[in-house]
Amino acid sequence: MTQPPGPGPTLPEELLLLALDPQRGKPYCRNRFLEYALAGAALAELELQGRITGQRDEIQVVDPLEPPDPLLAALMPSLPAPAKGGRGSGASAKSWVRRAARQVGGMYLESLVRQGILRRETRRFLGLVPYHRHPVASKDVAEQARWRYTAAAQAGFPDPRGRALAALVAAAGLTRHAGDGRADRGAMRRLIRESWPALAVQRNIRRDRANQAGN
Numbered sequence: 001m002t003q004p005p006g007p008g009p010t011l012p013e014e015l016l017l018l019a020l021d022p023q024r025g026k027p028y029c030r031n032r033f034l035e036y037a038l039a040g041a042a043l044a045e046l047e048l049q050g051r052i053t054g055q056r057d058e059i060q061v062v063d064p065l066e067p068p069d070p071l072l073a074a075l076m077p078s079l080p081a082p083a084k085g086g087r088g089s090g091a092s093a094k095s096w097v098r099r100a101a102r103q104v105g106g107m108y109l110e111s112l113v114r115q116g117i118l119r120r121e122t123r124r125f126l127g128l129v130p131y132h133r134h135p136v137a138s139k140d141v142a143e144q145a146r147w148r149y150t151a152a153a154q155a156g157f158p159d160p161r162g163r164a165l166a167a168l169v170a171a172a173g174l175t176r177h178a179g180d181g182r183a184d185r186g187a188m189r190r191l192i193r194e195s196w197p198a199l200a201v202q203r204n205i206r207r208d209r210a211n212q213a214g215n
Contacts, residue, residue: 009145010069011048011161012041012108015168017117017136017145018178025121025135028177033205035105037172039097040201042075042104044164047197052079054196058090071107075100093200101204109134117141150179157191167191167198171205 009017019027019034027034043059046052049072051063061082066073078100080091112118112134119137124130136142149169152162169178170188192198 009141010041010072011045011165011168012038012071012104013112014145014149014165015041015172016108016112017142018149018169019172019174020118020134020136022136022139022142025118025133029173031105032101032208033172035101036097036201036204037168037174038108039101039104040171040197041165041168042072042100043093043097043197043200044168044195045069046072046075046079048161048164051076054093057093057196057200059093059096060090071111074107075104093196094203097197097200098204146179153179163191164195164197167195168201171198171202173205 015037016034019029019037021028029037043052043054046067047054049067051061051065051067051072053060053062059079061076061079064076064082066076078096109118109120113120115138117136117138118134121133121135122130123133149162149165152159153166155162157163157166166175166188169175171192175188192202
């Protein structure tokens, strides 16, 4: 299988295609957990592009120039501006992921619908409350995303992009659905620990689960 020409998909786009059941259009995890993961994927993509860094849950912008990708460019103003000397005041990655999750999730769903990769189906719960499903419209693109992930998994995620995606997949609890069902849990936990965006996602998911358990 050959990959499409031109720039490849961003991490949030790859993650979204892995996270959705292609026929039913329903996430394999909770909607809110997927939104956290997509926000984390946007941070990971910006880091891979050299725009930001993260240490000890603190985001630092190192290159404030607008990224070519319009969705990433739209998120840059919500990050801390660099201070003199190239260092910013920093912002909590965990807090940013929580705050930006819904916006980021909506942006990337809308983008893939607009590109014709997903289609939007509106349904009604009990015939009254509307909700959306997003089944795959472009099967080739979705299959390529899954093929790339499976190939990277079989090779042990040798490159930074593959490791970042795998860490986010694991943080959201999507590993067995993404084409890596035999993955070693210890290895996936190590990938999460090595990726500050994935850690921010995992911490928000754990907070939600703890809150739900306490209610």
